[in-house]
Amino acid sequence: MLKNIFDAHAHYDDKWFDEDRRSLLSSLPQHGVSYVVNAAVDLATAKTAIGYTTQYPFMYACAGIHPENLEGLAPDYLAQLTELLKHPKVVALGEIGLDYHWDIPKEEQHRVFEAQLQLAKELDVPVVIHDREAHGDVMALVRQYRPRGLMHCYSGSVEMLREVLRLGMSISLGGTVTFKNARVPVEVAQAVPLDRLLLETDAPYLSPVPNRGKRNDSTNIAYTAQRIADLRHMDAQELIDITTENAKRLYGIS
Numbered sequence: 001m002l003k004n005i006f007d008a009h010a011h012y013d014d015k016w017f018d019e020d021r022r023s024l025l026s027s028l029p030q031h032g033v034s035y036v037v038n039a040a041v042d043l044a045t046a047k048t049a050i051g052y053t054t055q056y057p058f059m060y061a062c063a064g065i066h067p068e069n070l071e072g073l074a075p076d077y078l079a080q081l082t083e084l085l086k087h088p089k090v091v092a093l094g095e096i097g098l099d100y101h102w103d104i105p106k107e108e109q110h111r112v113f114e115a116q117l118q119l120a121k122e123l124d125v126p127v128v129i130h131d132r133e134a135h136g137d138v139m140a141l142v143r144q145y146r147p148r149g150l151m152h153c154y155s156g157s158v159e160m161l162r163e164v165l166r167l168g169m170s171i172s173l174g175g176t177v178t179f180k181n182a183r184v185p186v187e188v189a190q191a192v193p194l195d196r197l198l199l200e201t202d203a204p205y206l207s208p209v210p211n212r213g214k215r216n217d218s219t220n221i222a223y224t225a226q227r228i229a230d231l232r233h234m235d236a237q238e239l240i241d242i243t244t245e246n247a248k249r250l251y252g253i254s
Contacts, residue, residue, distance in 0.1 A: 002225060002237055006035040006244040007218040008172045008251075009095070009128065009152045009200035012059075013038065013048045016204035016215050024217060025056050031219045034058055035244065037251060039095045039128055039152070041066035043077060046084050053089035060251065061087070062094040062128050064116060067109045068102060078119055085125055091251035093120045094128025095152060101132045110137070117145040126250055128152050129169075135160055142167055150250060153202050157184060158191045165196055170250055172198035175208030175216065178227045189228045198247045199224055199240070 012021060028036065038053075039062040040046035049061035063084040065077060074080060084090055096116045098109050120127045126149035131138040135156050142164075151164055154171035164171060171192060177185040199221050201207075207216035208223040222236075225243075229236040248254070 001032050002222045002240050003032040003034070004237075004240055004244050005033045005218065005221050005225075006199065006240075006247040007033060007201050007203070007221055008037055008150065008198040008243075008247045009039050009174075010036055010203040010218060011039060011041070011045075011205075012036070012052060012203065013045050014204050025052070025059070028056075028218055029058060032222070033218045035060065035247065035253065036218055037062060037091060037247075040064055041095065042069040043074065043080050043084070046081075046090075050084070050087055050090060053087075060089050060091045060253065062092045063087075063090050064092075064094040064096045064128065065112055066095055066130060067097055067099040067104060067113065070104065070108050070112055073112070078115060081116070081119060082123065085123060091253060092126045092128050092149060093123075094149070095130045096127060097130035097132075098134035098138050099130060099132040100134045100137075106137075110141075114141060114145075117141060117147055120147050120149070121145060126150065126252075131155065139163060142169070148250075150198060152200060153206070154188060155185075156188075158187050161188055161191060165193065170196040170198055170246065172200040173224065173228065174200045174202050175206040175212070175220065175224055177231075178208040178223055179212065180209070186231060190231050194232075194239075194242050195246060197228075197243055198250065199228075199243045 046063035
C-alpha cells in the first residue's frame with residue numbers, strides 16, 4: 001500500500017459524499033492518505049471546509065470564489081475572503097479562475113478572477129486556479145499578476161506548461177492521466193519537472209482507471225501515482241513522497 005499521500009485538491013463537501021462522508025474521511029489515514037486540501041467554490045463551502053479541518057487533523061482548506069458560483073455573490077466577498085484566509089488551516093485562495101465550458105458571462109468571470117488575484121498578491125497567499133477551455137485568458141492574467149500557486153487539474157499542453165513553469169507556478173494532475181486516450185495528459189506527466197508536480201483527485205470527479213465513472217476519493221491517488229511513475233520509470237512511493245513534499249511547500253504546511 002502506498003503511504004504519505006497528499007491529495008492537493010478535493011471537494012468533500014459535495015453532495016456525492018452526503019451518505020458516508022464521516023466514515024469515509026475517518027478511514028482515509030488507514031489507506032495511506034496523510035493530507036487533503038478541500039477546495040472551496042464559494043463562501044459557504046469555504047466555511048464548510050474549515051469545519052472539516054477542525055474534525056480531521058489531516059485536512060486543510062482553501063477559500064475562494066469559483067467561476068461557476070458568481071450568482072448572488074455578496075458585495076463584500078473580498079472582505080469575507082480576507083477574514084477566512086486568516087484561519088491557520090486555510091492554505092490558499094481557491095479555487096478561482098475562468099470556465100468557458102458553461103454559459104457564464106465572461107466579463108463577470110474576469111472581474112472576480114482578477115479581483116481575487118489582486119487579493120492574493122496583497123495577502124501574499126498562494127492561489128489554486130481553475131482553467132476550463134479558457135487557457136489564453138487565464139494565462140494572460142497569470143502573466144499580469146504573477147501569482148504563486150497551483151494550476152489545478154491541469155489540462156493544457158506541454159507548450160503551455162513551459163510558460164506556467166517559467167512564471168513560477170506548479171501543476172497538479174489527477175485521474176485523466178490514466179484514461180485510455182489521454183495523449184496530452186501523458187505528455188505533460190512525462191514533461192513536468194518533479195519539483196513542480198502535485199497529485200490530486202478533484203473528488204468526487206475524474207476517478208482514475210480502474211474506477212473511472214465511479215465516485216472519486218483520495219485513496220484513488222494510488223492509481224494516478226502508479227501511472228505517472230510508470231511513465232517516468234520510477235517507483236510510485238518515491239513519486240508520492242516527492243509530490244507530498246511539493247504540496248507541503250506550496251501550501252506552507254510544515
